[in-house]
Amino acid sequence: MFPQRVRLQYDASVLHQNSLIGCRVQRLPEGSTERYTRWINSLTPDQLVSQVYTSHGPTVVMPTWFCSRKLFLKVGPFDEGGKGVPEDLLLFYKILRQGGGLLRVDECLLVYRYHEKxxxxxxxxxxxxxxxxDFLQERVLSQCENFTIWNAGKQGRKLYRSLSQTNQRKVKAFCDVDENKIQKGFYTYEESKERPKPKVPILHYKDASGPFIICVKLDMTGGVLEENLNSLQLKEGIDYYHFN
Incomplete structure (x- = not known):
């Protein structure tokens, strides 16, 4: 920890007693998990909430956590199930389910060490x-009448197959930029026990309508995904949610 960490996060917690408070980090060795570190440090206040469904996990990362005793006693302790239990993600979800807020002190207050073990x-x-x-279905999809999965490839299809039957029926389309996928016209859910088997249209993203669940990795397309989203003038957390 840097010397000012406790003071600055404590000051924030006094003002935000129902919030989980993090900070920016310095990664050691320098350059390890470069995309993940950039994500940790650059999320906007709104994205701390809207990007809780991504594969990166908690938007306020566990080594930086600081909160009031009031919040901790309200939410309860970590799951002590042991090896293989993602105790940080489980507690993070509990805080959100119980109405807790998310906040980051925008200073680097912690050296976050990476090691293979x-x-x-x-x-x-x-x-x-x-x-x-399960968290996406509970918090987002349960509120939607229908939605589009952005990515007709492996990750988008995996999400579709993982959904409850109720939410599968809400998927109005897949959308993509790949002409080969779009030309196929439909994705057929071959493993379905329904007859006829569900067929979901595959559209170009410009022909699709939201809300969108984005199953394309952030910061991996040289800005193309972000440009495409911006071109549609969509608002994150309302018109689309990042899942990957």
Missing amino acids: ATTHSVTAETIWKLRV
Whole structure:
């Protein structure tokens, strides 16, 4: 920790007693998990809330956590299930479910060390995936009459197959930029027990309508995804949500 960490986060917690408070970090070794570190440090206040569904996990990362005793006693302790339990994600979701806020002190107050034997590597991708899908369904999809999955490829189809049957029926289309996928016209859910098997249209993103669940990784397309979203003049957290 940097010397001013406790003072600055304590000052923030006095003003925001129902919020989980984080800070910016310096990664060690320098340059490790470059995309993840950039994400941690550059999220806007609104994105701390709107991007809680991404595969990066908590938008306020656990090593930076600071909160009032009042909030901690309200939410309860970590899940002590042991190896393979994503205790930070579970507690993070509990805080949000109970109406807690999210805040970041915009100063670098912590050196966040990366090493290959970190406990986080013991949590399986499928465990995280199921928790994230359930949280997305609970917080976003349950409020939607219908929605579009942005990505007709592997990740978009995986999300569709992971949804409850009720939410699968709300998927009005997939959208994409890949002409080969668009020309196919439909995605057929072959594993479905329904007859006839569900067929979901595949559209160009300009022909699709929101709200969108984005299943394309952030910061991986050289800005193309972000430009496409901006061109549609959509508002994050209302018209679209990042899932990957």
